[in-house]
Structure formats: C-alpha cells, structure tokens
Amino acid sequence: SSVTIPPPECMLRPLEVPFRYLFGPGPSNVPPRILAAGGRAIIGHLHPEMYEIMNDIKKGIQYAFQTQNNMTIAMSGSGHAAMECAIFNTVEPGESVLVAVNGIWGERVAEIAERMGANVHIMVKAPGGIFSNEEIEKALAKHKPVLFFLTHGESSAGLAHPVDGIGDLCRKHNTLFLVDTVASLGASPIFMDQQNIDILYTGSQKALNAPPGTAPISFNERACQKMFNRKTKPVSYLFDMAHLSNYWGNDGQPARLFGPVSGFQCLSRQYPSWRHHREVAGYLWKGLEDMGIKLFIQNKDLRLPSVTTIVIPEGYNWREMLQYMMKHHNMEMTGGLGPSTGMVMRVGLMGYNCQKTNADMVLAALADALKNCKKSKA
Numbered sequence: 001s002s003v004t005i006p007p008p009e010c011m012l013r014p015l016e017v018p019f020r021y022l023f024g025p026g027p028s029n030v031p032p033r034i035l036a037a038g039g040r041a042i043i044g045h046l047h048p049e050m051y052e053i054m055n056d057i058k059k060g061i062q063y064a065f066q067t068q069n070n071m072t073i074a075m076s077g078s079g080h081a082a083m084e085c086a087i088f089n090t091v092e093p094g095e096s097v098l099v100a101v102n103g104i105w106g107e108r109v110a111e112i113a114e115r116m117g118a119n120v121h122i123m124v125k126a127p128g129g130i131f132s133n134e135e136i137e138k139a140l141a142k143h144k145p146v147l148f149f150l151t152h153g154e155s156s157a158g159l160a161h162p163v164d165g166i167g168d169l170c171r172k173h174n175t176l177f178l179v180d181t182v183a184s185l186g187a188s189p190i191f192m193d194q195q196n197i198d199i200l201y202t203g204s205q206k207a208l209n210a211p212p213g214t215a216p217i218s219f220n221e222r223a224c225q226k227m228f229n230r231k232t233k234p235v236s237y238l239f240d241m242a243h244l245s246n247y248w249g250n251d252g253q254p255a256r257l258f259g260p261v262s263g264f265q266c267l268s269r270q271y272p273s274w275r276h277h278r279e280v281a282g283y284l285w286k287g288l289e290d291m292g293i294k295l296f297i298q299n300k301d302l303r304l305p306s307v308t309t310i311v312i313p314e315g316y317n318w319r320e321m322l323q324y325m326m327k328h329h330n331m332e333m334t335g336g337l338g339p340s341t342g343m344v345m346r347v348g349l350m351g352y353n354c355q356k357t358n359a360d361m362v363l364a365a366l367a368d369a370l371k372n373c374k375k376s377k378a
C-alpha cells in the first residue's frame with residue numbers, strides 16, 4: 001500500500017479565528033482567565049494534579065448546584081452527554097418515564113428515552129408554557145414513572161420554569177426528579193438539595209463561561225440507589241456512571257475512563273453569579289421595552305436571565321435582522337430553536353458577557369437592524 005491521500009496543507013497554516021460577540025444562547029465568550037487555564041501544559045489524566053483539578057471542579061459544581069452530593073462529577077461532552085447519562089443510568093428498558101415538553105429540551109429527552117426503550121409519556125405545552133404542580137402530580141399518579149424530567153432553563157423559549165414543590169411530589173410518587181439547567185445554571189437560582197432534585201446537570205459553555213465540551217452532573221443518594229441496583233447495563237459504556245464514578249476516584253479501583261484535560265482545567269475555574277445575571281438582564285429587558293420590543297415571556301419572574309427571547313417585530317424577517325447584526329456589528333444573536341423557530345429571536349448575555357456595556361451594544365445593534373431591515377411593502 002502507499003499513501004494516496006496527501007497531507008492537507010491547512011494543517012501547517014496558523015489557525016485564524018475571528019473575534020465575535022457571542023450574544024446568543026451559547027457558547028458565550030470565555031474570559032481570558034479561563035482561556036488561560038485551558039492553555040496551560042497538558043498533564044496526564046490520571047496525574048495527582050489532575051485529581052486536584054477534578055476536586056476543584058467537584059467543589060465548584062457542589063457550590064453552583066447547592067448540593068452536598070458526593071456523586072458530583074463532570075463528563076466529556078456537551079449538555080447532551082449529561083442528558084443521555086442521566087437517562088441511560090436511571091432508566092431501564094420498559095420502565096415508565098414522564099417528560100414535560102414546553103420547548104426543545106423536553107422533546108429531546110423524550111426521544112432519547114424512547115431510543116433506549118423506555119415507555120415514554122409526555123405532557124405538552126406551547127413553548128414557554130408552565131406546568132402547575134397539580135398537573136404534574138396528576139400525571140405522576142397516572143403514569144407512575146421511575147423518572148420525571150423538567151427543563152429549568154428552557155433556552156428555546158427564554159423561560160425559567162419554577163421548581164419548588166415538584167421534588168416533594170416526585171418523592172411521594174416514588175419517582176426520580178431530573179432537572180436540566182444547561183441554559184440556566186449560574187444565572188438563575190437552583191437549590192438541588194433543598195428542592196429535592198435527584199439528578200441535575202448543566203453544560204460548561206453558558207453562564208459557567210468555560211469552553212464547550214464538559215458537562216457537570218450530580219446524583220443524590222436516591223438516584224444512586226436506583227442506578228447502581230439495575231438489572232441491565234446502561235446502553236453506553238462511556239456514559240455508564242459505574243465507570244465515570246470510578247474515574248472520579250469513588251471506588252479506589254484503577255481508572256477505566258479518561259478525562260478531557262484542558263476542558264477540565266477550564267471548568268475548574270468557572271465562577272457563576274446569580275445577582276450579576278439578574279441585574280444585567282433587568283437592564284436589558286427595560287432597554288428592549290423602552291425601544292418598543294416585546295418580550296416573549298411576559299412575567300418577569302419567569303424569564304431566564306441568561307437567554308432573553310423577543311417577539312419577532314412585525315414587518316421584519318428575523319433571518320435578515322440576524323445576518324445584518326452579524327455583518328455590521330460582528331454580533332451573534334439567534335432565532336428560535338425547535339418549536340420556537342419563527343416565533344422569537346434570542347439574546348444571551350452570560351457569564352463574562354453579562355455586562356451593561358454589552359447590553360447597550362445589543363440594544364444599539366437591534367435599533368440599527370430595525371432601522372435598516374424593514375421589509376418593503378410589496
């Protein structure tokens with residue numbers, strides 16, 4: 001045999017990546033302090049210093065989740081990795097799962113659970129809809145699921161769904177309560193232990209302000225009891241919590257998995273702030289309303305501080321507005337996602353990007369787009 005595919009020249013060229021204002025639903029711009037942590041020397045994924053870094057990550061997640069759970073780790077992969085890990089480990093084929101769908105993330109979880117052979121029941125609302133605790137309890141009683149899924153930060157709708165009381169209902173019905181906080185963690189308060197959330201996960205690339213590619217997840221004692229007493233093995237080796245827990249040093253056995261060293265170095269330096277997100281989001285919301293832009297979630301208390309959804313202004317094409325702002329302001333905002341596509345545009349000010357000067361830039365870019373993108377009346 002001989003080499004017939006020549007080496008690509010691009011690999012010898014220095015990498016050029018433009019700076020952009022990432023004011024969409026993520027990833028967000030990463031502060032130099034965290035980028036620098038990822039640019040430090042690579043060490044072995046089993047070196048003692050790596051375990052110190054993982055210990056820092058664990059403490060950071062325990063703080064951000066407000067939990068004392070020992071089974072608190074970060075995985076390699078996006079928020080989807082944690083989503084699949086949660087479901088694959090706590091549900092066995094044939095078991096009943098209940099999913100609240102009010103945007104894209106519930107849809108995704110229902111599909112993942114279906115693919116692994118669960119018996120999936122969904123409760124559906126339009127994007128941004130709220131499920132009352134009464135509705136949830138009724139569905140728990142009817143379907144007797146082993147797991148109930150709710151999205152705390154529904155980024156497709158810009159909604160922060162209330163969580164209080166649901167964990168207690170799940171306990172009463174012998175159901176595990178799984179909450180997705182990929183878009184909300186670090187921006188909108190969550191109290192894993194006090195709210196009786198059994199499994200909680202997030203992603204690195206939003207309000208936590210690390211690069212994409214790692215995903216914190218935590219399981220409490222109830223969740224561990226269920227997942228470590230299964231009859232079948234989880235469908236994924238990489239996402240099997242027996243192996244992940246072993247890598248995180250929980251069983252004293254030689255490690256069977258490996259971690260993303262640079263990604264963990266970055267994640268170990270995340271530092272979220274609810275107060276900061278609330279203040280800047282409030283400032284942005286007022287600015288938008290003063291311009292006559294309508295917010296998609298009307299009740300301020302239910303708005304996600306990290307991702308704001310705005311109603312597409314009458315007489316405008318949202319794609320054109322987004323392209324205009326990218327071209328003239330070097331700024332990313334996005335359209336809706338899944339069921340909210342065509343309904344909203346989304347602005348995210350997260351972590352390092354969460355500053356009033358950035359909110360002013362967003363408002364100026366939108367005002368400019370409104371001035372220049374109006375559809376002509378044909």
Ligand code: GLV
Pocket residue numbers: 025026155156183337
């Ligand atoms: C991703 O999380 C998105 O909401 O677009």
